Amino acid sequence: MVPADDRAKKPGMRSVWLDAKAPRGSGGAGARKAEPASGLDRERITEATVALLDAEGLAKFSMRRLAAELGVTAMSVYWYVANKDDLLELALDRVAGELSPPDPDDDTDWRVQLRQLAQSYREMLVGHPWTTGLLSRFLNIGPHMMAFSRASIEVMRKGGVPVERQGGSISAVFQFVYGFANSEAQFYQRAADAGLTVDELYRESMGLIAGEIEGSELFRASTEIMAARGGDTVAEMYGRDFTYSLDVLIAGIEVTGGGAGRPE
Amino acid sequence: MVPADDRAKKPGMRSVWLDAKAPRGSGGAGARKAEPASGLDRERITEATVALLDAEGLAKFSMRRLAAELGVTAMSVYWYVANKDDLLELALDRVAGELSPPDPDDDTDWRVQLRQLAQSYREMLVGHPWTTGLLSRFLNIGPHMMAFSRASIEVMRKGGVPVERQGGSISAVFQFVYGFANSEAQFYQRAADAGLTVDELYRESMGLIAGEIEGSELFRASTEIMAARGGDTVAEMYGRDFTYSLDVLIAGIEVTGGGAGRPE
DNA sequence: ACCTGAACACCGTTCAAGT
DNA sequence: ACCTGAACACCGTTCAAGT
Numbered sequence: 001m002v003p004a005d006d007r008a009k010k011p012g013m014r015s016v017w018l019d020a021k022a023p024r025g026s027g028g029a030g031a032r033k034a035e036p037a038s039g040l041d042r043e044r045i046t047e048a049t050v051a052l053l054d055a056e057g058l059a060k061f062s063m064r065r066l067a068a069e070l071g072v073t074a075m076s077v078y079w080y081v082a083n084k085d086d087l088l089e090l091a092l093d094r095v096a097g098e099l100s101p102p103d104p105d106d107d108t109d110w111r112v113q114l115r116q117l118a119q120s121y122r123e124m125l126v127g128h129p130w131t132t133g134l135l136s137r138f139l140n141i142g143p144h145m146m147a148f149s150r151a152s153i154e155v156m157r158k159g160g161v162p163v164e165r166q167g168g169s170i171s172a173v174f175q176f177v178y179g180f181a182n183s184e185a186q187f188y189q190r191a192a193d194a195g196l197t198v199d200e201l202y203r204e205s206m207g208l209i210a211g212e213i214e215g216s217e218l219f220r221a222s223t224e225i226m227a228a229r230g231g232d233t234v235a236e237m238y239g240r241d242f243t244y245s246l247d248v249l250i251a252g253i254e255v256t257g258g259g260a261g262r263p264e
Numbered sequence: 265m266v267p268a269d270d271r272a273k274k275p276g277m278r279s280v281w282l283d284a285k286a287p288r289g290s291g292g293a294g295a296r297k298a299e300p301a302s303g304l305d306r307e308r309i310t311e312a313t314v315a316l317l318d319a320e321g322l323a324k325f326s327m328r329r330l331a332a333e334l335g336v337t338a339m340s341v342y343w344y345v346a347n348k349d350d351l352l353e354l355a356l357d358r359v360a361g362e363l364s365p366p367d368p369d370d371d372t373d374w375r376v377q378l379r380q381l382a383q384s385y386r387e388m389l390v391g392h393p394w395t396t397g398l399l400s401r402f403l404n405i406g407p408h409m410m411a412f413s414r415a416s417i418e419v420m421r422k423g424g425v426p427v428e429r430q431g432g433s434i435s436a437v438f439q440f441v442y443g444f445a446n447s448e449a450q451f452y453q454r455a456a457d458a459g460l461t462v463d464e465l466y467r468e469s470m471g472l473i474a475g476e477i478e479g480s481e482l483f484r485a486s487t488e489i490m491a492a493r494g495g496d497t498v499a500e501m502y503g504r505d506f507t508y509s510l511d512v513l514i515a516g517i518e519v520t521g522g523g524a525g526r527p528e
Numbered sequence: 529a530c531c532t533g534a535a536c537a538c539c540g541t542t543c544a545a546g547t
Numbered sequence: 548a549c550c551t552g553a554a555c556a557c558c559g560t561t562c563a564a565g566t
Contacts, residue, residue, distance in 0.1 A: 003549095040549090063540065073551055075541085084540065136396055136446050165508065172440055172509035175447070179439025182400050244429065245436035252516025267530095304530090327559065337532055339560085348559065 004082045016086040017093075017141050040072060042080050042090070049091040050128070057189065058130040063087075088134055093142025095128045101151030110159035111250050117152055118177050118246055125181035129189045132182035162257055169253045176249060184238050198234040268346045280350040281357075281405050304336060306344050306354070313355040314392070321453065322394040327351075352398055357406025359392045365415030374423035375514050381416055382441050382510055389445035393453050396446040426521055433517050440513060448502050462498040 048069055053061055063084055067074040081087040100120050102113045125131050134140075152174070156166040191201040312333055317325055327348055331338040345351040364384050366377045389395050398404075416438070420430040455465040 062538085064538085075552085076550055078541075079549060132400055133397075136400060136450060168505045168508035169512060171444060171505055172512050175443030175509070176436055176440040177443075178446075179442040180435060182442075183439070186400065241432045241435055244432035245439070248433060248436050248516035248520050249513060250516070251519045252512040252514070255515045255519050256512050326557085328557085339533085340531055342560075343530060 003078070004080055004086075015138070015141065016082075016089045017143070040070065040076060040080065045070065045077060045080055045087065046090045046094050049087055050094055053091060053130045054128060058133050061130075085138070089138050089140070089142065092131060092134050092138065092140060093144050095124055095131060096140075096142060096144035096148065098124050098127075099144060099148045101148050102155065104151070104154055110155050111254075113155045114152075114159070114173065114250060115246060117148075117155060118173055121148075121174060121177050122181045122184075122242065125178065126185050126188070129185035132178065132185055135178065159253070161253060165257050172253070173246075173249055176245065180242055180245065184242075187234070202234045267342070268344055268350075279402070279405065280346075280353045281407070304334065304340060304344065309334065309341060309344055309351065310354045310358050313351055314358055317355060317394045318392060322397050325394075349402075353402050353404070353406065356395060356398050356402065356404060357408050359388060359395060360404075360406060360408035360412065362388050362391075363408060363412045365412050366419065368415070368418055374419050375518075377419045378416075378423070378437065378514060379510060381412075381419060382437055385412075385438060385441050386445045386448075386506065389442065390449050390452070393449035396442065396449055399442065423517070425517065429521050436517070437510075437513055440509065444506055444509065448506075451498070466498045 045066075049061070049066060052066055052069060056065075063077060064074045067077055070077070077087070081090065100116075102108070102116060106113070149170075152170050153166055156169055157163075161169050187201070188198055191198045194201060196204070309330075313325070313330060316330055316333060320329075327341060328338045331341055334341070341351070345354065364380075366372070366380060370377070413434075416434050417430055420433055421427075425433050451465070452462055455462045458465060460468070
């Protein structure tokens with residue numbers, strides 16, 4: 001067997017997913033091979049990577065740290081993955097497996113299904129805050145993400161969105177969810193790093209900004225907004241903003257061309 | 265004078281902008297001090313940082329690389345900035361100075377102004393592709409960004425969006441622009457890395473995906489979409505998608521509570 | 529006040545060598 | 548086939564020392 005990086009190196013084009021060779025230990029039918037001495041395989045490595053990223057974040061992740069976790073030397077990992085970036089792409093698509101695309105035969109209203117899709121994506125991003133940092137680096141055409149995209153297009157079609165507008169509409173929704181979830185995840189991450197609850201961090205931030213920034217007219221305006229939308233927990237505020245913005249989007253799709261649920 | 269990192273270290277709370285001390289060489293009225301031997305100051309450092317980030321990207325940027333560019337030892341820079349992250353925040357707000365918020369006394373239709381705001385933000389993000397990577401890491405409350413946020417809220421107010429919905433609406437728009445510009449910038453970056461034009465990369469990617477991915481029904485669907493929206497350059501496709509999605513959003517804002525342009 | 533050099537504790541990755 | 552150790556060319560940052 002040949003090491004994982006034996007692959008045409010077209011810079012900018014390359015991705016784990018375009019590797020012709022099936023990843024070891026996952027695919028090939030009943031190909032019973034001898035277990036490797038260390039019990040290592042792509043699956044176990046990816047799993048450990050996700051666990052480490054969830055626990056300590058993208059910044060602290062390193063090949064050496066991962067190897068230590070696996071009880072192995074840093075270089076062993078390179079037998080199974082070509083490099084760090086490929087491993088991160090694998091990790092990304094692994095958590096994309098948590099996404100729940102709707103059953104294509106389900107006849108629920110397309111708006112409801114679109115909300116579920118968006119909510120599912122948001123939960124993945126917020127639940128694994130390192131994903132947004134990686135989605136901004138990779139093309140991400142892993143199999144799970146692919147399935148999710150396809151399901152989204154299908155929902156749009158059911159909503160009667162004409163084919164030439166499906167791309168733009170999907171784009172509007174998921175780019176929004178990405179941006180939104182990213183800032184939410186970032187805020188939670190910041191709180192965790194500071195050893196504070198999100199609500200404590202929120203109050204502290206507000207106080208600091210009020211005290212230090214010159215343009216405190218903005219601060220007054222934004223506290224008004226806060227107050228206007230109700231003084232609950234930060235998580236509730238995020239949830240409400242998300243739901244509201246998403247409704248804005250869906251209303252916009254309907255108004256600019258989406259049908260009433262009749263596929264065309 | 266005291267080095268730049270003499271500041272309360274509240275993890276998670278800290279940011280260059282919350283530093284009480286005015287940044288050297290920028291603020292204090294007519295305080296004529298002797299020039300430093302090397303001609304270094306925060307301004308010049310930030311400028312060189314932006315130039316380097318524009319030229320080589322975030323991944324290749326390092327304090328040592330920057331110092332070399334400035335003809336100075338790596339450690340000199342630390343007299344002016346506390347650490348790499350602070351410097352990056354400075355660079356981020358410097359390019360945020362390119363944003364053009366509308367004149368508050370301008371009476372142009374709020375939808376037009378909102379489009380200008382969004383377009384300006386998009387240009388900044390795409391023109392400096394490293395910014396999206398940083399915006400996903402920092403709170404980013406630098407003065408230029410602050411001014412831009414304030415202007416956006418003002419436009420919403422003029423559009424008659426009620427106060428409790430301004431936050432969500434702004435969020436919907438700018439999170440969308442961020443996500444969209446990010447994937448656009450990413451694609452351009454990838455092309456540059458590969459030494460291809462964006463259109464070449466686009467054709468190659470399509471070919472590869474068609475050849476390698478099993479779920480090529482998706483491919484068929486997506487080429488149909490491509491064809492449906494016209495077969496021009498990638499830049500034009502991005503431009504059209506952006507404009508369309510933005511219109512969807514604005515229509516949504518109008519339908520869900522925005523007025524007809526009458527401030528309230 | 530400002531700048532340097534040496535040092536510390538890390539990185540990702542290559543490569544020749546082991547079993 | 549799989550794993551290791553040593554090595555290369557880097558990092559960010561601290562710290563004591565120079566001028």
